[in-house]
Amino acid sequence: MSDLASLAEILDRAAHERVATPQLTHARPELTVEDAYEIQRLSIDRRLQRGERRVGVKMGLTSRAKMQQVGVDQMAWGRLTDKMLIEEGGSLALANFVHPRIEPEIAFLMSAPLAGRVTMAQALAAVAAVAPAMEVIDSRYENFKFALADVIADNSSSSGFVVGSWNDPHQDISNLGVILEIDGEVVEVGSSAAILGHPLRSLVAAARMVSEGGERIEAGDIVLAGGITAAPTLAKGQSIRTTVQNLGSVSIRVDA
Template sequence: MNSIHNFASLLDQAASHATEVAQFDPKGELSLEEAYEIQMTSIAHRLGRGEQRVGVKMGFTSRAKMQQMGLSDVIWGRLTDAMQIEEGTSISFKNYVHPRCEPELAFILKKPLIGNVTAAQALASVEAIAPALEIIDSRYENFKFSLPEVIADNASSSGFVIGPWASAKTDFSNLGLTLNIDGHVKHVGSTAALLGHPLRSLVAAARLAAAAGEPLQAGWIVMAGGATAAEWIYPNQYVSVEMQQLGSAGFYVTE
């Protein structure tokens, strides 16, 4: 049990101070349950400092990535209010260790969504959808880590930017999108990359969050997962997503 708290404190400090830490489970010997316990404990430190839970992020929402990692399920992390970056504003590169960015679809819920739900029930809980960006950051030295270490490190989630909210009645099953750096397209993708339909990601979020005793609440944001490969980001860049029908969102990177 002490190791859980020690690893959680280590990762909390690494995220808070943007410092690298050595791997503590390089062979992936920790169970996924232990990894999530470290994540939960690490985020509890943030909540103890006054941050508020605002939702969850989903990871490995591509079937190919799941198979590559030897997983039968997606992974997830916790979002707090301190992680949200206002659209069009700046982040400081020095606040991150190995920052990358990926384009996503975001949901905001109008009512709780708990446990094993259908896609129709998931959709009925959605207030609105938006184009979004997630900043992911691994705190491990030399960008080397095992699967349990990724999960323990809040599934690499470090920040998120939400674009304009739109009606959930929009057909978002297969919206084309681009991830852009300084207006130049780096990756092209579709919301269909998210488990074949983004609603499947929301269904998984409801199941996993409830199983952890933290069911999805009204007003929470669910980041549905990366729709393209992640792109490294650097100072003096403008990073943006452009999504069919839904518009764009972006942020600047300063030194």
């Protein structure tokens, strides 16, 4: 087994067994971003071999709030699988995660493949629908602390996601108000403009970055554009709802 494959196994085991692990860069400070994406690919491949199916990609660290919260200053991307999908209005069990947090998102449903350097107009032409969404992020590292290479290797902290009703993608989504509520109390307020000034810019970046990784966004894929606000920690018994102006709401609950 190669060195990178061994590191991928460490992260896969941490996610599978829900046990935090030390940052990879503590022992391997020389890890590059390229190494990290290869570790991510190898780790996700282990899940696919167990029967999971790739259903899309997620963009991470696309807002200043997220960069400040985790101390990283570059975008990253990760892969989504069908096992990560949570039914809208459904529930999640904290026992399936290490230390999960949740953040409001905008989701795109793709009608055509998208790859390489594209314009916002070309990106929009490949979108079938847009929806309010939430992502469960759950760093497998101790104390939710990591360097850029660490978080990329760890699938950019992506652990689960829930998508609301799909809407017409041709409406203006550049500056939609977003409210995140926990147990009926507003805990975060933001705007879709927090995603690189316009969520479509995140889709443009995703097309380029995924291509650089030797893949492409496929028709039927779901693309999460990135967290809009800081991500609060989840606790037992909570009811979580995100409402996005003009797009509607999406909700889940945490098992008690």
